[in-house]
Amino acid sequence: MSAALRDLYQEVVIDHSKQPRNFRKLEGATRTAEGFNPLCGDQLTLYVKLADGVIEDIAFQGAGCAISKASASLMTAALKGKKQEEALALFRRVHILLTEGPSGAVKPEEVGKLAALSGVWEFPMRVKCATLAWHTLRNALEATGSTQ
Amino acid sequence: MTTVQTTAPALVHGRSGRIGATDFDVERVRRDFPILREKVHGKPLVYLDSAATSQKPQAVIDAMSRFLLKENANVHRGVHYLAERATDAYEGARSKVQRFLNAEHAEEIIFVRGTTEAINLVAQTYGKTHLGDGDEVLITEMEHHSNIVPWQMLCEQTGARLRVAPINDTGELLLEEFEKLIGPRTRLVAVTHVSNVLGTVNPIRRIVEMAHARGARVLVDGAQAAPHLDIDVQALGCDFYAFSGHKMYGPTGIGVLYGRSELLDAMPPYQGGGDMILSVSFEKTIYNKSPAKFEAGTPNMAGAVGLGAAVDFLGSLNREALVAHEQDVLDYGIRALAEVPGLRLIGTARGKASVISFVLDDVHPHDIGTILDREGIAIRTGHHCAQPLMSRLGVVATARASLACHSTRRDIDALVSGLGKVREIFR
Numbered sequence: 001m002s003a004a005l006r007d008l009y010q011e012v013v014i015d016h017s018k019q020p021r022n023f024r025k026l027e028g029a030t031r032t033a034e035g036f037n038p039l040c041g042d043q044l045t046l047y048v049k050l051a052d053g054v055i056e057d058i059a060f061q062g063a064g065c066a067i068s069k070a071s072a073s074l075m076t077a078a079l080k081g082k083k084q085e086e087a088l089a090l091f092r093r094v095h096i097l098l099t100e101g102p103s104g105a106v107k108p109e110e111v112g113k114l115a116a117l118s119g120v121w122e123f124p125m126r127v128k129c130a131t132l133a134w135h136t137l138r139n140a141l142e143a144t145g146s147t148q
Numbered sequence: 149m150t151t152v153q154t155t156a157p158a159l160v161h162g163r164s165g166r167i168g169a170t171d172f173d174v175e176r177v178r179r180d181f182p183i184l185r186e187k188v189h190g191k192p193l194v195y196l197d198s199a200a201t202s203q204k205p206q207a208v209i210d211a212m213s214r215f216l217l218k219e220n221a222n223v224h225r226g227v228h229y230l231a232e233r234a235t236d237a238y239e240g241a242r243s244k245v246q247r248f249l250n251a252e253h254a255e256e257i258i259f260v261r262g263t264t265e266a267i268n269l270v271a272q273t274y275g276k277t278h279l280g281d282g283d284e285v286l287i288t289e290m291e292h293h294s295n296i297v298p299w300q301m302l303c304e305q306t307g308a309r310l311r312v313a314p315i316n317d318t319g320e321l322l323l324e325e326f327e328k329l330i331g332p333r334t335r336l337v338a339v340t341h342v343s344n345v346l347g348t349v350n351p352i353r354r355i356v357e358m359a360h361a362r363g364a365r366v367l368v369d370g371a372q373a374a375p376h377l378d379i380d381v382q383a384l385g386c387d388f389y390a391f392s393g394h395k396m397y398g399p400t401g402i403g404v405l406y407g408r409s410e411l412l413d414a415m416p417p418y419q420g421g422g423d424m425i426l427s428v429s430f431e432k433t434i435y436n437k438s439p440a441k442f443e444a445g446t447p448n449m450a451g452a453v454g455l456g457a458a459v460d461f462l463g464s465l466n467r468e469a470l471v472a473h474e475q476d477v478l479d480y481g482i483r484a485l486a487e488v489p490g491l492r493l494i495g496t497a498r499g500k501a502s503v504i505s506f507v508l509d510d511v512h513p514h515d516i517g518t519i520l521d522r523e524g525i526a527i528r529t530g531h532h533c534a535q536p537l538m539s540r541l542g543v544v545a546t547a548r549a550s551l552a553c554h555s556t557r558r559d560i561d562a563l564v565s566g567l568g569k570v571r572e573i574f575r
Contacts (some may be wrong), residue, residue: 001573
């Protein structure tokens, strides 16, 4: 197997894609948003329980590839208890890591467990899969609606 | 020696002959396609995505560059030497397409951008003048978005209703249900010749008979049929036939709408502009006849020349042997993939051409596509612009391997071995 593939499909990614965390409908969600990836037909519904600008709970449902599922799973695990602004700041760092790779402006250790997605940058066609959950999150936090 | 078991006898033209797959020199054909010598991620390219777009033989590339190098000028306008050469080349391509489809007249061949534009043209000209409130357009569950959305738009504009004929779980059209759905208000039936997801070959002649018996016109989406089947629009009896150049070894940006001349004559123009008029004044404009009436503006001349060369290329192959060869690789592929653990074939109709769709355990097709790509194997993954069909089949997406004249059993072997790597990563 090529090194790039090994970097992309790290054990953590496979694990989260097969057993996604927080994969459920969230009762009492204050924000809900839907995300679509028209290229692949991936669909994701994100539920956020927001109280005083803090993400008290977060969950998702939907269908997608291993990368989009693992990314959503890792994201929800990372964001519980985070402030809204902290979540968006983390998205900015993750986005840089996804597009520039581990030798870019953001080091993998700056994003915790989300570093498992650092192999995505070698597959530009798959960056959208990894960012779908995050774009949907931003939509959920900014307003209720759907994101493309 | 291989005996060819054809799963689609309807495809075999001239069945009295004994020509089979072994009469087809695929290695010679492969040498006609320069791109097949390319390496992808250090591996030889295995191109199994011809249903998305075909690769181009040297003859097509040469014809287009010769046109641009030596013949280019605007068609139907100038009186100078190059204008005449260009017009001859462009109209020559039309005649080639006419023979390719066995159309009665060259004027029945309209150059468009592709199948999508051809269908939109019919919807917005024939459809707009012949459909009204309460009328119906009948399509099938296996249509590509380009044979769904133009009709939805037409229905919104006219108050007509879109009806959808069901398929069974193997991907065959349910003809009895289909026939029942052709009612007194059905004005148009729009159906694909070959499904881009399932490979199903639809019985167009019977469909046309059923529709015509009830006074409905028939448009056939031939995008996936043109590179693989012998097409005879007069024998099929259809009213409109649409296909794209780029799926049959020609360039992108050029395609064809065939329409029966009496229908075309009665249709309003599609777009307004140059070339589609006989005379223009601010008070009154007189439209040209078909095909000029439907080809406003300077057309895709090099594209038409390339399409003509693609028709010649297909004509240069022994068609009977080609059909047998593609069927052999298809049958081999279906058998080989069926043995991959966890793999489920999508689309197992009795009459099938050139397409193998599948899902593998719970691995998303996009992950399959990425892993195969690293092996140099190009397949299509996703919903294939057929989302309603995906939901009918109960899948979000499929992986699709599709064949061309240059496909071999080796390509299938590479695919099977690549799928082994997928299972290794997702075990």
